[in-house]
Amino acid sequence: MTLVAKPQSMRFDAPLPLQSGASIRGYELAYETYGTLNADRSNAVVVCHALNASHHVAGVYADQPGSEGWWDTMIGPGKPVDTDRFFVIGVNNLGSCFGSTGPMSVNPDTDRVYGADFPVVTVEDWVDAQARLLDALGIETLAAVMGGSLGGMQALSWTLRYPARVRHAAVIASAPNLNAENIAFNEVARRAIVTDPDFHGGHFYRHGVVPKRGLRIARMIGHITYLSDDVMNAKFGRELRGAVGEAAREVYHYTTQDIEFQIESYLRHQGDKFSEYFDANTYLLITRALDYFDPARHHGGSLTRALAAATARFLLVSFTTDWRFSPARSREIVKALLDNRRDVSYAEIDAPHGHDAFLLEDPRYLAAVRAWFGRIATELAS
């Protein structure tokens, strides 16, 4: 049976205080739900999204073929996170450009579009906003919170900020913080955007332009870090554009500005697509939220001490060829949880696809998540 998704929106009038000390007045959150909340309201699962995703996690929109949610392989009727058993909630984060209040919204203090004046939001702020949405939906406790990459950071943060409200947390292809190289890639992408003459200090909307050059570069950099070396070589190697067969490697056109290799064509295409729909200020905000996430920082750098607050049962998943958030980073979280004698399942999946693997259909990966959620469903039923 096809799951039909319906976007919803919730308005919040109380200001949300932020980690930075600022606050957001009167905001909206776009969200979707799948499945049915059970009588004792105990089967809710919040799914947190990463950089380029939204509240549209699963299913398709009516009359829009090809509109599958970004984690539709994972979530739906009979799927690893089974919407016949769980009530799944996808929320678009504050500062995003897909429906929730963000830089393209009007600032009620000035009656102008926020642009660069949208306050800096953190993983913790997003979790607080998600908790308020649950309050509004009448859900006190989550059966589980889950997310991949930046979404995994939110899941981890949930267990620290609201330990009593989270019974299980699935943290997939994630990390306890960004390392210097991760921050470096984010910074180059941000510089490409900020130094694009069409950025206008973040107030480009007023000028009727979009810093597309910067967005393209940012997306190209992102794509390189999402994929593994192996999968790039398997998919593109040194194939030339438009070349076929044995001669494919032999005929160079000797150009510095035009496309010569297939990988260049792929990256340019990804960059072009992205620059058509993604908001530049949102890109800055979300990458900064990644940079800032670091639960150990108020505990002298000790992740073990930082995670002492978490009482949920955990599933950690990492992918062998993920060099953005390597298995070693997931193992740091596993170790810190075990130091605190927490219940942790850990699956290190041997997959060729790099960081992107968490979004793909890998049988062992899906089986691990299915088994873990199956146990939760059984507990709920008993």
Added chain:
Amino acid sequence: MTLVAKPQSMRFDAPLPLQSGASIRGYELAYETYGTLNADRSNAVVVCHALNASHHVAGVYADQPGSEGWWDTMIGPGKPVDTDRFFVIGVNNLGSCFGSTGPMSVNPDTDRVYGADFPVVTVEDWVDAQARLLDALGIETLAAVMGGSLGGMQALSWTLRYPARVRHAAVIASAPNLNAENIAFNEVARRAIVTDPDFHGGHFYRHGVVPKRGLRIARMIGHITYLSDDVMNAKFGRELRGAVGEAAREVYHYTTQDIEFQIESYLRHQGDKFSEYFDANTYLLITRALDYFDPARHHGGSLTRALAAATARFLLVSFTTDWRFSPARSREIVKALLDNRRDVSYAEIDAPHGHDAFLLEDPRYLAAVRAWFGRIATELAS
């Protein structure tokens, strides 16, 4: 004793035919030499440079303290490549921006600065130009050719194009070709330059501007790939800018456009410096030469068949944390040479510094090169 370097220049009036089918009319090569050519002209060593280097390989310029050549740790009196025994030649490649004819030179066909009209040059073209310089210097056979990274590709190419003129070749931190990820990083850097509004299709000189935004981004990307994850974490980690001591990790300023982390400050500084002196068209040309190098491509992809032409004795060196040109890539060359029963020494150096290690002072690395060149010097003397 301090080695005093003196830049020289050689004019060539015969056109140089290029791999692309084009040719360069009347060009100059900047070069330097260190040590003394022996009576039978058998002790010459050509040193090939990588992206950001030049003919100024060793020594200092008179009255310019701090002007050490880029491989001064390696080359000089009593150093691993001992200029008391070898006559070392550094050549600036065609298309560069440090003295040899390049995009900033005047095109004799139009009497205007070449800019984007400078022909695409390849590793093979550079080697041909270097061979002509040797002809002019009256040197028929090289004791050795050596280079790191892109310089290593030139050293390898020397052994294929002029096997009878090269007795030894040192190929350091290099690869038999770029993989898809390498090309991808080059392409993003090029797109940043080409889409900078100040690039003007490569004819920015006419407009009195420089595409500094693009050059900055290109250099920042480059720097990330030159360093290892480990060394970036050791050097910068998550340290905040201007923060000292225990509190260093705790005080965020919550900004998306300003510098927050030390790594950002470092990268911006490197980008700024680079954009002040490096030519944008040269950047395109040199990264394209990297992309195009692929000796196996006319041999059905077989590196073994491609390297059958090489008769030199080889030294290959790689560095464990080099993820740009990993040890596996050097091992491909070693294997192909061994398949052809060539004499190969291979040192895989356990170093934390990533690709940059080939420019740094690592005792085991320098000892390996010293021993290998020592053997050559002994042969010369006997």
